Amino acid sequence: MKRALAxxxxxxxxxxxxYELGLSLLPRLIMNATMHGIVRRAGDWNSIYHAPRxxxxxxxxxxxxxxxxxxxxxxxxxxxPLQVLAQVPLGVYWSLSAYDDENGNYYAVNDLxxxxxxxxxxxxxxxxxxAFEASGARVLHSPSRRGVVLLRTxxxxxxxxxxxxxxxxxxxxxxxxxxxxxxSNDAGRYNAAPSGVLRRA
Amino acid sequence: MQGLWGESRVRWLGWAxxxxxxGLGIAVGRSYWLSNFNEVSVGPWQASSSLGSRDAGxxxxxxxxxxxxxxxxxxxxxxxxxxxxxxxxxLSGRCAYRIEGEDPDARWWSxxxxxxxxxxxRNPQHRYSADRxxxxxxxxxxxxxxxxxxxxxxxxxWIALPAGDFFVALRLxxxxxxxxxxxxxxxxxxxxxxxxx
Numbered sequence: 001m002k003r004a005l006a007x008x009x010x011x012x013x014x015x016x017x018x019y020e021l022g023l024s025l026l027p028r029l030i031m032n033a034t035m036h037g038i039v040r041r042a043g044d045w046n047s048i049y050h051a052p053r054x055x056x057x058x059x060x061x062x063x064x065x066x067x068x069x070x071x072x073x074x075x076x077x078x079x080x081p082l083q084v085l086a087q088v089p090l091g092v093y094w095s096l097s098a099y100d101d102e103n104g105n106y107y108a109v110n111d112l113x114x115x116x117x118x119x120x121x122x123x124x125x126x127x128x129x130x131a132f133e134a135s136g137a138r139v140l141h142s143p144s145r146r147g148v149v150l151l152r153t154x155x156x157x158x159x160x161x162x163x164x165x166x167x168x169x170x171x172x173x174x175x176x177x178x179x180x181x182x183x184s185n186d187a188g189r190y191n192a193a194p195s196g197v198l199r200r201a
Numbered sequence: 202m203q204g205l206w207g208e209s210r211v212r213w214l215g216w217a218x219x220x221x222x223x224g225l226g227i228a229v230g231r232s233y234w235l236s237n238f239n240e241v242s243v244g245p246w247q248a249s250s251s252l253g254s255r256d257a258g259x260x261x262x263x264x265x266x267x268x269x270x271x272x273x274x275x276x277x278x279x280x281x282x283x284x285x286x287x288x289x290x291x292l293s294g295r296c297a298y299r300i301e302g303e304d305p306d307a308r309w310w311s312x313x314x315x316x317x318x319x320x321x322x323r324n325p326q327h328r329y330s331a332d333r334x335x336x337x338x339x340x341x342x343x344x345x346x347x348x349x350x351x352x353x354x355x356x357x358x359w360i361a362l363p364a365g366d367f368f369v370a371l372r373l374x375x376x377x378x379x380x381x382x383x384x385x386x387x388x389x390x391x392x393x394x395x396x397x398x
Contacts (some may be wrong), residue, residue: 007212007213007215007216008216010213010216010217010220011216011217011219011220011223012220013220014216014217014218014219014220014221014224015220015221015223015224015227016220016224017220017221017224018220018221018222018223018224018225018228019224019225019227019228020224020228021224021228022224022225022228022229022263023228023232023259023260023263024259026228026229026232026262026263026266026267027262027263027265027266030266030267030270031266031270034270034271054321054329055321055327055329056320056321056322056323056324056327056329057323058320058321059320061270061271062268062270062319062320063268063269063313063315063319063320063370064320064321065311065313065330065372066313066321066329066330067311067313067330067332093308093309093374093375095273095277095374097271097273097277099271102262102266103262103265103266103270103271103272104262105271105272105273105274105277108273108274108276108277110277110374110375112375148271150271154309154374156332156334156335159334
């Protein structure tokens, strides 16, 4: 009798283990697949990918918003901090959001809280940030080494100005900052640019 | 003896594999279907207040990764989903609907139709969504967006439907504080079934 129940007991034990492990690993596995998908299109980590507007023929990501233009920087902080130079349009919804490697949205800022050309620097948690802050950059503390910075720009293709917004968002970019730039103005140099130069047609 | 041991080992491995597959299947299934997308209800609309949140529980986080990758946290955006009309009937492309109401209290909002595969619905006019800026308003306040397979494409306030089941996503960007703190109190439009084929 005991022998007959040993097999099912092992199966139940393994099922419980797999269930717990599955729940813990799913967010990371899915986010990893997402990040690698973006890296393939961007060409490398710490590079920006300006995705085309979502359409019905786009089957890469579920529930895309057809009203937003998405630009994404998949990052890996192994080589150094990530710098994102963003162009914030005037008068339309825009946001920059950052995600850890488990799909957690740990930072978000929108066009009501930033304007013109803005520099962001992503660093690992507990990293020194004074030098970046002194240069005018906004500093994001990433809970994980890898993640994604996503820029959203509201753009209705039926409205005037859609082409201008498309061109504008392509001026945003990201790159790995050399370690020495932490003490220079390089990290936040875009903040020196005047705001209000970006207008819809 | 060697043969018996080999046979027994295969049986143990079989039980273990069965357990692992079942456990993983239940984890994915529960995350996909039973995660807390219905923890908030407003008429036909359902929402998860933990979408995009880093404080969600393990089941919710797994479900959010499967259903809402790279979603914004609720302070930046609220996401509502409807799989049924305001009468509680499942949404179907065999019927025509109107979504009617006043603007939700948010800086910007949009309505988007998705097929059962969670992708946008193929249609020659590329009409996937309607939003705060695109809809026309009657008496300056109320809007009506029509969901139909056959409507004349020149109607601006129209979203195309698939042949089968579908669902609607309502996104509120920069929602009012009241909605952020209590998503169940948000003022959301009705989904009215008009006719069925």
